[in-house]
Amino acid sequence: MKKISFIGLGNMGYEMALNLAEAKYEVTGYDIVKEKYKKLEANNIKCANSIDEAIRSADVIISMLPDGKIVRYVWNEIVSVLKNKPLAIDCSTIDIENASYFHKLTDERNIKALDAPVSGGVIGAKKATLTFMVGGNEKDYNEAKPIFDVMGNKSVLCGLATSGQAVKICNNMLLAVTMVGVSESFNLAESLKIDLNKLFEVISTSSGSCWAVNNYCPVKDVGPVSPVDNNFKAGFSSKLMHKDLSLAISAAEDNNVKVDFTKQAFNFFSNIIENNNGEKDFSFIKEYLK
Numbered sequence: 001m002k003k004i005s006f007i008g009l010g011n012m013g014y015e016m017a018l019n020l021a022e023a024k025y026e027v028t029g030y031d032i033v034k035e036k037y038k039k040l041e042a043n044n045i046k047c048a049n050s051i052d053e054a055i056r057s058a059d060v061i062i063s064m065l066p067d068g069k070i071v072r073y074v075w076n077e078i079v080s081v082l083k084n085k086p087l088a089i090d091c092s093t094i095d096i097e098n099a100s101y102f103h104k105l106t107d108e109r110n111i112k113a114l115d116a117p118v119s120g121g122v123i124g125a126k127k128a129t130l131t132f133m134v135g136g137n138e139k140d141y142n143e144a145k146p147i148f149d150v151m152g153n154k155s156v157l158c159g160l161a162t163s164g165q166a167v168k169i170c171n172n173m174l175l176a177v178t179m180v181g182v183s184e185s186f187n188l189a190e191s192l193k194i195d196l197n198k199l200f201e202v203i204s205t206s207s208g209s210c211w212a213v214n215n216y217c218p219v220k221d222v223g224p225v226s227p228v229d230n231n232f233k234a235g236f237s238s239k240l241m242h243k244d245l246s247l248a249i250s251a252a253e254d255n256n257v258k259v260d261f262t263k264q265a266f267n268f269f270s271n272i273i274e275n276n277n278g279e280k281d282f283s284f285i286k287e288y289l290k
């Protein structure tokens with residue numbers, strides 16, 4: 001069984017590493033915060049005190065880190081101490097520029113690499129139902145696929161290096177904009193004294209239907225249970241949505257693409273964070289817009 005080194009044991013990485021260990025991979029974890037080490041060790045995950053110790057003799061190295069700057073820093077450190085040529089997989093959600101840097105760094109050393117951001121959130125990480133959006137070549141993807149299959153239930157090879165990040169960014173900007181539209185529609189219906197369950201019944205099977213309504217309707221007791229039914233406990237936090245929108249806007253600016261709705265959504269989420277609601281699920285946007 002392959003030896004996997006897992007760097008970044010936060011909300012997502014912790015659950016993903018546990019699933020790999022449960023599938024009998026030999027997992028070594030590393031994080032600058034050691035708070036979860038005891039729990040991980042109780043679940044057959046070795047915990048390392050340095051990057052060097054964590055990656056020693058790994059066949060696969062997976063990183064799950066907060067942002068592009070940290071990914072750049074950590075992978076620089078990894079390649080500076082690396083002695084073999086493992087498969088490198090970055091699952092963090094980061095900007096295209098730093099994703100390119102990660103690929104360049106590994107390419108120069110003949111190290112196989114994939115960018116593989118995920119969707120599905122902490123619940124998906126825990127239940128191993130994540131979707132992986134993968135950028136890289138087919139041979140490396142095929143090598144990684146059994147590992148993705150342990151942590152998720154779907155992986156898509158989206159194209160060459162950085163395509164996974166590009167697809168993730170494009171998906172999430174659409175999610176934000178559709179959630180703003182859904183929120184405005186339901187806020188208007190509320191003012192017009194419409195029964196919101198009736199509105200849901202119609203929209204969810206009509207031309208206004210979309211994931212934000214059908215699976216994540218931001219109205220209490222309407223549609224399937226979603227974070228609004230749990231006082232906006234994330235789910236997918238407004239802070240993370242704000243981060244993903246900033247990645248979309250910078251990619252759009254670099255490529256001269258007009259993304260006015262995305263910019264508007266970004267401003268809404270900036271305000272939500274300024275009002276100390278950044279930890280709330282992103283569907284809180286409906287309350288904010290009211």
Ligand code: NAD
Nearest residue numbers: 008009010011012013031032033064065066092093121122
């Ligand atoms: P998190 O902040 O909970 O975890 C990140 C971990 O990285 C932390 O434990 C932190 O201590 C560690 N870290 C920071 N710098 C480090 C370093 N130099 N070396 C080693 N470890 C370091 O974040 P998360 O929610 O687990 O998200 C991780 C990534 O997944 C992010 O890029 C995020 O955008 C993406 N993502 C998150 C979700 C979600 O719902 N949380 C969903 C999809 C994608």
